[in-house]
Amino acid sequence: MSGRRVLVVEDERTIAESVAARLRAEGFSVDIAGDGPGAVEAARVHQPDVVVLDVMLPGFDGLEVCRRIQADRPVPVLMLTARDDETDLLVGLAVGADDYLTKPFSLRELAARVHALLRRVDRAVSATQHTLRVGDLEINQAERRVRRSGVEAHLTPTEFDLLVHFAGRPRTVLPRERLVADVWGWADSAGARTVDSHVKALRRKLGADLIRTVHGVGYALEVGA
Incomplete structure (x- = not known):
């Protein structure tokens, strides 16, 4: 560093x-x-x-x-x-x-x-530089830009990273603990509220139907393929 x-x-x-x-x-x-x-x-x-x-x-x-x-x-x-x-x-x-x-x-x-x-x-930055497309969601990883149905949304760095993580595993239910470890790099589950807040932000910016809540477990990206 x-x-x-x-x-x-x-x-x-x-x-x-x-x-x-x-x-x-x-x-x-x-x-x-x-x-x-x-x-x-x-x-x-x-x-x-x-x-x-x-x-x-x-x-x-x-x-x-x-x-x-x-x-x-x-x-x-x-x-x-x-x-x-x-x-x-x-x-x-x-x-x-x-x-x-x-x-x-x-x-x-x-x-x-x-x-x-x-x-x-x-x-x-070191990730494969390509565009992810899941349904009407388009994620340009090289430029760190996101569009849904052609409309661009401004995401924070962590919102973008979380969305990329979801998009690489569409429809897969991801537990909060796994998201905390994989996206935030934390070893414990203390960041559950942070995950919830970032999911709310993604829904607000990209649509309420974007991510499904699986109560007691976590979340899954629900954009149609």
């Missing part, structure tokens, strides 16, 4: 410096921003490979920062929340966050999550 750039957005200077120090020790180049407008400008100037983003910020909050950053270019975002609030989590994922950590968190866990985000990006 050496040479990769991380933007840390956190208004509490002590936390920001601690996070930056740990990530630099892991080999990353790190930039820090302390408010909403500064974060958007730093993302534009530095073009980070991943953003660690606190929800509560002066100027405007992390949700708006995430929305503006993702509108400019898709970039993996790890969101930091002050409490385990499901509403904040769902809104954060809806505007383009890929993962989240609840404060207080360990620096070791944060570094592991950043590495996992970048591994997912690297896997996607």
Whole structure:
């Protein structure tokens, strides 16, 4: 991961410096921003490979920062929340966050999550560069663009990776635990809510009939062949 750039957005200077120090020790180049407008400008100037983003910020909050950053270019975002609030989590994922950590968190866990985000990006780049077609769904992996019935949808990096995973196994029921392991790279099932939220986002952007829920198990892509 050496040479990769991380933007840390956190208004509490002590936390920001601690996070930056740990990530630099892991080999990353790190930039820090302390408010909403500064974060958007730093993302534009530095073009980070991943953003660690606190929800509560002066100027405007992390949700708006995430929305503006993702509108400019898709970039993996790890969101930091002050409490385990499901509403904040769902809104954060809806505007383009890929993962989240609840404060207080360990620096070791944060570094592991950043590495996992970048591994997912690297896997996607190194994957076979071709277009997947499943029914009226067209996924251009080289350009990371998605169309359904000819209409393009803007997906976050993780939404795209999750959709590709489903499209490679149409109609196959995939347990949440397997999705957490294969797409997010997590070894446990703690990310079930994250999976649910990303599936909701895919349905919202590409159609409610896109993915079938198998209660108590997981999900299956249901686009006709």
